[in-house]
Amino acid sequence: MSGAEDPVLFHTTGRAARITLNRPRALNALTHTMVRRIDEALSAWERDPAVETVVITGAGERGLCAGGDIRAIHDDARDGDGSASRAFWRDEYRLNARIARYPKPYLAVMDGIVMGGGVGVSAHGSVRVVTERSRVAMPETGIGFVPDVGGTHLLARAPGELGTHLALTGAQTGAADALLCGLADHYVPSASLERLLDSLAELPVNEALAGVVRTPPRGVLADQRDWIDACYAADTVEEIVHRLLAHGDPAAKEAAETLLAKSPTALKVTLASLRRARALGSLDRVLDQEYRVSCAALGTPDLVEGIRAQVVDKDRRPRWSPKTLAEVTDADVERFFTPAGRPEPGLAAPSEAAAEDAW
Structure with missing residues (x-):
């Protein structure tokens, strides 16, 4: 059991163990302490024969x-x-990998806002539930950062170039689009969540879901596949923007304008990360790559400036450096993928890591 003021709560009811992220005023943003406690709980429950299902939810009304x-x-x-x-990232990414290979059903209730690290503790689970309130996104390019927590692995596997669109623009997806992109498995109306959670105390996951899963309201991405696939298949961000502006669809032009407001460096590194993630294949190898990229981002001006503009001062007017895509060189991008000589999560097997270093 946990105290009501703890940043993450744990309890078991019947056959189900429950994780509740409990920082509602901070929209349940993850801290290092929360990551460590979740990992400890997963270790204990993995060994506990009475626990058959693990469920993660978020406190408050706004999201996971x-x-x-x-x-x-x-x-x-x-x-x-x-x-x-x-x-923090080393332990967080190890937790993401653990969730992906957890030997018991891990059901994530992706209700409301699920972004960045929230995707990491949910979308790698074996059972991922979205609702009509779900807003799933990897918005890192807007703060001068690059999708992490296995996000480049997930988005690289989305149909066509949908993942490239979501990673570069940071666009939010609703339930149907999250299902289409492989970020979720089932749609359950939010009004049925309590019934689902109660049922999990007594029933296997599939039986509990059977009574509440529905068809989601129609999304938007399926109808946009033509221009998304055509424009985002380009080899450079500059060419992607050019194709979006030239396409003629108002939504494509809007996407281009969105990109031009993001960090030029983050956009180029994100595109490279996605393309490399497709070739790397396994989540463990991609997480090791993301760790390198994240650590490299710490030394860039755009990460501090992006968070300042969006979260600290909230003036929404970041001053990116370099200012334009043309000023970001291939060498600038490559530096993000160069081993820095510091300890990495070491998630990939030695043979896999050697293959990654050969990039």
């Missing part, structure tokens, strides 16, 4: 989790040496 505690990352990058952020 808006991501990691980026204010702390901002302060560490600006005023510290980055060691706190690196330690």
Whole structure:
């Protein structure tokens, strides 16, 4: 059991163990302490024969989790040496990998806002439930960062170029689009969530879901596949923007304008990360790559500036450096993927890691 003020709560009812992210005023943003406690609970439940299902939900009315505690990352990058952020990411990414291979059903209730680190603790689970309130996104390019927590792995596997569109623009997906992109498995109306959670105490997951799963309201991405696939298949961000502006569809033009407001460096590194993630294949190898990229981002001006503009000062007017896509060189991008000589999560097997280093 947990105290009501704890940032993450744990309890068991019947056959189901429950994780509740409990920072509702911060939209349940993940801290290092929360990551460690979740990992400890998963270890205990893995060995407990009485626990047959693990469920993760978020406290409050707004959503599961808006991501990691980026204010702390901002302060560490600006005023510290980055060691706190690196330690957080190392443990967070290991947790993401653990969730993906957890031997018992891990059911994530992706109700409301699910972004960044929230995707990491939910979309790698074996049973992922969205509702009509779900807003799933990886919005990192807007803060001068790159999708992490296995996000580039998930988005690289989405149909066509849908994942490229979502990763570069940071666009939010509703239930149907999350299902289409492989970020979720089932649609359950939010009014039926309590019934689902109660049923899990007594029933196997499939039986509990059977009574509440429905067909979601229609999404938007299926109808946009033509221009998304045609435009985002380009080899460079500059060419993607050119194709979007030239296409003629108003939604394509809007996507181009969205991209042009993001960090140019983050856009180029994100595109490279996605393309490499497709070739790397396994989640473990992609998480190791993301760790390199995230640590490299700590030393760039755009991460601190992006968080300042969006979260700290909230003026929504980031001053990116470099300012334009043309100023970001291939060498600038490659530096994000170069091993820095510091300990990495080491999730990939040695043979896999060697293949990654050969990139």
